[in-house]
Amino acid sequence: MTAGQITEIQPAQQAPNQAGVAPFGPKPRRISAGRIGIYAFLIVAALFFLIPVYIMIVTSLKGMPEIRLGHLFNLPGEPTFQPWADAWLHACTGRDCFGLSPGFYNSVKITLPSVAISIICASINGYALTFWPYKGANLLFGLLVFGAFVPYQVVIYPLIIGLSSVGLFASLPGIIIVHTIFGMPILTLLFRNFYAAIPVELFKAARVDGAGFWRIFFYIMLPMSVPITVVAVILQVTGIWNDFLFGIVFAGRSNWPMTVQLNNIVNTTTGVREYNVNMAATILTAAVPLLIYFISGRWFVRGIAAGAVKG
Template sequence: MKRDCDLAVLPPAARVRPRKPLLTPARLGIYAFLLTAALFFLVPLYVMLVTSVKPMAEIRLGNIFALPLAPTFEPWRNAWQAACTGLECEGIRGGFWNSVKITVPSVLLSIAIGAVNGYALSFWRPRGANALFAVLMIGAFVPGQVLLYPLVRALAAAGLYSSLPGIVLVHLVFGMPMMTLLFRNYYAALPQELFMAARIDGGGFWRIFYSLMLPMSAPVMAVAAIMQVTNIWNDFLLGLVFAGSDNLPMTVQLNNIINTTTGERLYNVNMAATLLTSLVPLALYFFSGRWFVRGIASGAVKG
């Protein structure tokens, strides 16, 4: 009893608690899981990278984990500007610029319209808002393959099939439900008092949106941009069906390079083309991953 009283009167700096051991069974299990998960993703990336800089003579030896003895970047050059994607042998660079032309307007339009929809459904709640939100949510879970034929017929009737505006419109349609859900949940978590104060000050629909909501939307904007860029850039099916031969995205060109074989299959060129196709999503996650985590933590996907 006296010992407890003596400890109670000691200053905080003198109350030293015993340190926990650095390596506990729980921590060892966590580290083992993280290491296994990292190896699961990094080993294929390592194989692709070392294969892409090996000459074919080394690849034929069969040791896929060995470092290149005579590294060369010729496969990367061929993948970018000389590999055959069917009848043409101009590499994957054409598909890269097509993907850029498809991704940029699709991302900007889907985020802009999704932000307005989420703002309207969160604060203004027009007549039928709940029914509209329910329809959008149903659309978010409908498999895209079910809608392919109706969209083909609709775009053909509108004269947009196999065109750049047509594929942008398709990505906008498929991205709208998820973008609306993201922004609606984010705005619904904001204090209603901010909106009411802006209304009392005379702010209208667009004035409140531009002056109040958009400046607070940076976290959810980051999440939406990362999700949309990744989904649209990595898309294969929609680009193959709706883009047309003049606007085929990079993923379709990659498939054509791998499946176009004239004589020996060039595994180094195939790996280089695959890495070139994945560079944009990898760079996006590498440079903006913290924004993605911050957006999720601030409520972008809550609800």
């Protein structure tokens, strides 16, 4: 082959690489009716959710004389954080006037073990149903998924009878068990779908090397499960922290979570209705789930894309 032939072949060899890098086709217009419509919809949707948040924040920073003027959207003339201190320490939640702080610690005591236990059990269930299927595994999985669609109100009375018979009704262990049970179906579904997307060759290679059930789980599956675990944590923390029904029924008065305390503050019928304290208390109650989502939001999206909604 001569040098001239080589120089003729080289452009042909480089053409596919250039075609793969260089853009082609008509360049999209910068502004179009469709793009304007999309941005307009997104802005309206954002305002729909952000305006109430804005009102809550500015109201919580105003004094009651300024609130009575009726200027809902105005910024506070003399900002004060006293409503926040009152909401945390002095607001009356019934006969007690200790603010939201007792409810916050109760919510922490309920949420942490409920989230940990439910995620550990669901990850093991999803792993076993995916890689160690046994006779009747699909039936059990179907029953678990069915449990995710059973209305809570239907099973409250049977749960009250069951927990009362073992002495766990209106107690901290009782409410933890309830949240763990109701979080199991959806979390098992998430973990099973996530593990189903993992190449089975990894599991087979570990089996060939002599690894057993727990060794494969702890050394192979668990390190790969960080994205879906973050998804599960966000879902469970949000659901348990924001729960009101189970908290007021199963926790008992001494263990009432933050949402029950907030309801007692907002719906009190005695004294002056302090809207600034109510708004501050609402923001404080919602702060923990929002903070967790903002910190781990990118992991949430990654976990969803990695198999959380795959069939």
